[in-house]
Amino acid sequence: MSLLLFVIFVVWLINIFDRVLYSLHMMQLEMYENDKYMNWLTNNKVNVHGPKSNILVITSVIFVVLYMFYPYNSTILMLSWSAIGLYVASYRKYESKKPLVMTDRAKRLFIVTLTLAVVDFILVVLLTKWIAGEIYYIPISAFILSLSIYYGTYYIIGGVWLLNPIEKSINNRFYIQAQDKIKRLEDLIVVGITGSYGKTSTKFITSEILEQKFKTFKTPGSYNTPMGVSKVINEDLNDSYNVFVVELGAERMGEIKKMTKLVTPDIGIITSIGPCHLETFKTLDNIAKTKYELIEGLSGDGWAIFNYDNEYVKKLADMTYIKKILYGLKNPNDLDVYAEDIVTNMDGSTFTLNIKGKGSVECKTKLLGKHNVLNILAGAATGYVLGMSLVQIACGIEKIEPIQHRLQLIYPGTGVIIIDDAFNSNPDGAAAALEVLSEFRNNRKVIVTPGMIGLGDVEYKENKELGRGIAKVCDIAILVGEVRTQAIKEGLVDADFDRENIFIVKSLKESEMVLKTLLRQGDVVLFENDLPDTYNEA
Structure with a gap:
């Protein structure tokens, strides 16, 4: 039985390790703030739970029910659970635009969060064994652990909360040190x-x-x-x-x-x-x-x-x-x-x-x-x-040299001109970018954009207005993220933009594939904004 439990632990740990690493990346992008991270959890259900993890939960329920009514060899049951767990783990890979940076703070948070998860594993097994007894605790534990994998991105919240006093102390020390240095440089x-x-x-x-x-x-x-x-x-x-x-x-x-x-x-x-x-x-x-x-x-x-x-x-x-x-x-x-x-x-x-x-x-x-x-x-x-x-x-x-990702003109040598304005779009900046694009009067003009974020109650209105602006300047619009760009699409349609020239893709990578099929020499492509990984719909 102990060997079987060890196998379950290894499979569980593989999945949890990946979930914690992913959640650490998202937490870092959200500036290690639990409120912002929890808002991200609320708005990104698919990415929160990860692909295929629901399969492990569903099969765990089936295994438990079967075992309750028809007790059979628990070794076969748990090996089957482990195989499905490894299958789920194989789907965990994701692409990121801005990779996780393993700073000292990130390392501390990773270790504490993973430790928190392991403690949870131990408590689940011990409590289940105490409540359900020797016969049933393995399959019931497996079911509960499948839920912990499904909700694995939530462990990081506890890690941040536990480390918060320590991080505040460290940050305050660095702040005072820098403050004193500035004062010395009279x-x-x-x-x-x-x-x-x-x-x-x-x-x-x-x-x-x-x-x-x-x-x-x-x-x-x-x-x-x-x-x-x-x-x-x-x-x-x-x-x-x-x-x-x-x-x-x-x-x-x-x-x-x-x-x-x-x-x-x-x-x-x-x-x-x-x-x-x-x-x-x-x-x-x-x-x-x-x-x-x-x-x-x-x-x-x-x-x-x-x-x-x-x-x-x-x-x-x-x-x-x-x-x-x-x-x-x-x-x-x-x-x-x-x-x-x-x-x-x-x-x-x-x-x-x-x-x-x-x-x-x-x-x-x-x-x-x-x-x-x-x-x-x-x-x-x-x-x-x-x-x-x-x-x-x-x-x-x-x-003054062009600033990276801020209306940066790029000639990749393919006959196509790139205008990289991928950094943090806003209403005035997007309007300015379209004005620059309009200067290319004799070229076919293409825009790739996921729209603008962080605009609160006016976000939908401003993105719709962006769509109308795009319609006046561009020949082709590639919108990244079907949900996020709904307002832009409405603005385009309201301005009688040709629907056949509107392409909706799930990710920036997919937009590049579409561009390969569309572009010809002399085209100008404006990349307007590139949202962080926390906004991925793919």
């Missing part, structure tokens, strides 16, 4: 950038412009949380740098305030306020208040820089009475930094940069779209505040 100028969108692009742009005069360090990629920024400060920032450009992200009120206490910015840039993370913020007013925490957290002699074209940012700028710079493309009489004579095409943009009290200069950039000119103005305003000349600023603008 001559360091800190530029903080926040906004509903555009902050990462603005960070890269601003850093390149400032590099023409200062040795500048920026947070890599989309590092914009207290722990991510603390890690960068502790490991990479040193006294050889003159300027530190840091991106400040938030999903809840108070998070920007925590970031400003960490880095104490001297210059604060608000790029935009819009419907982003509305599931947690609830209202645009809450988003505006949170972004303004950057301005409230500036050092005593700090500068505030505002995108005056954004109606919500404009309201914040108008209520600000510290030193401030207003930039934009509209109403130049109200602005300190603005652009005129903008010409955009497939190769980038040219424009005249104007800075009140300093003059104007002709600028050229490789970046696509007017919205990137707006982002450049934020960087130019920062350069102006820090005493850079117009020539230095223009030189920096010309050196």
Whole structure:
């Protein structure tokens, strides 16, 4: 009997190991927050339980019922259960766009969660044996264990809860260490950038412009949380740098305030306020208040820089009475930094940069779209505040390279042009991407998109509007995820888009297969947004 139990344990462990690893990956994508992870569980029933795992539950029920009424050799029963368990385990493989990163925190959580599951196994067997007796405990245990496999992605919730006090202590230690380091770097100028969108692009742009005069360090990629920024400060920032450009992200009120206490910015840039993370913020007013925490957290002699074209940012700028710079493309009489004579095409943009009290200069950039000119103005305003000349600023603008996954033009050598705008789409960004796509007037235009997320109650409306926008510009629309893209499809149909040119696929990989059958030389393909693995419908 003990050998049979060992076989059951091994098969169970193979399945649970995979379920825990998968759930760890999803939990990492959800920032180790149980609330967000549980929301993912609610909205992703198929991925939660995994393919074929229901087969093991159903057969376990059948085995138990048969054994109750017709007791037979339990060895045959459990070997059959084990064979089905191995069959189920063989279907556990899944593809991911962003792989699991086995950080120290991930390793701790994996070990604790797996230990929790093993303890559960032991308790199930012992309690079942005590309640059901020697004869029936094996088949009944197998049934309960099949349920634990079916619900295996729930163990991680307990692991996070158990480790939460430890993780908070570790995070707090890193945070204080980084905070102290910033305080020691007394001559360091800190530029903080926040906004509903555009902050990462603005960070890269601003850093390149400032590099023409200062040795500048920026947070890599989309590092914009207290722990991510603390890690960068502790490991990479040193006294050889003159300027530190840091991106400040938030999903809840108070998070920007925590970031400003960490880095104490001297210059604060608000790029935009819009419907982003509305599931947690609830209202645009809450988003505006949170972004303004950057301005409230500036050092005593700090500068505030505002995108005056954004109606919500404009309201914040108008209520600000510290030193401030207003930039934009509209109403130049109200602005300190603005652009005129903008010409955009497939190769980038040219424009005249104007800075009140300093003059104007002709600028050229490789970046696509007017919205990137707006982002450049934020960087130019920062350069102006820090005493850079117009020539230095223009030189920096010309050196800016396209930013990965943000309207990045790619020529793969197949005669097809790719516009990669796969990073975190939003209503303004999607409209800007379609405007760039429309510049390719003599080309057939294709879009691949799963739509936009994180827009709360307006998500359906905004995605439907995206569909209407696609209909005006594109010849072919490939929609990734039938459920997610229903609103886009409705917008396309409402705009009388040819239904035969609408293709609905389950995954990005499947979209690539469709593209292979459709594309011809000269086509332009826009990849607009690429949702994380937690949103997979396939």
